[in-house]
Amino acid sequence: MSERIPLDLLDPATVRRRARGVALGGLLVAAAFGGLLGLLAGQTVGLITAAVFFVPLVLLSVSEARRRVWLEGHVLYVRAIGTRKVDLHTADQLDLLVTDVRGSRTVGMFVRGGGKAINLALAVYAGTGGREQGVLALRKVADVLAGRGDAPGLVFSELLVAQLRAEARGLAAADRPLYRLGSLAPAGRLAQKLTPDAVSRFVSTLD
Secondary structure, eight states: OOOEEEOOSSOHHHHHHHHHHHHHHHHHHHHHHHHHHHHHHOHHHHHHHHHHHHHHHHHHHHHHHHOEEEEETTEEEEESSSEEEEETTTOSEEEEEEEEETTEEEEEEEEEETTEEEEEEEEEEETTEEEEOOHHHHHHHHHHHHTTOSHHHHHHHHHHHHHHHHHHTTOOGGGSHHHHHHHTSOTTOSEEEEOHHHHHHHHTTOO
């Protein structure tokens, strides 16, 4: 049986705290809109409006609290409400996805295969610091990607190996490949993809 490698970037306590924040924010938004429409159109309309805002955000917070990501062999799994999996050896799409939310920039590997898609967060940065996947996790993912035997897999594998080398050399977060690559994406966009070609051009400039 393949070893299960956890790939959660944030610890469970932090994830649960974020989920509670989402639920509380949803409650406040639902109460505000529901109360306003309740005054204007009646109690029933207000309650329906509150539910329309609150229920999706509660589901989002539950999903966030339950979310776990792991690697078994060459298959990537994510569990939230349900469980999805993508075989990294046969995935037909590999992109670098950069999301920018409230001053935090997350650099992830977006994979798609078998009709499923997973965004594996590799690092999240705020300012000149942040949190990154551990050495074992990056090494395992790099090895699996190299095992694809194609250009996109090798490019992403080389990127992760370069990240490991930078960490081993004790470079600051701002000098590591994932931070530098994430910084290439223009600010002000919620999410944007960098194709393997763009990643390849960047990797070719690394020592």
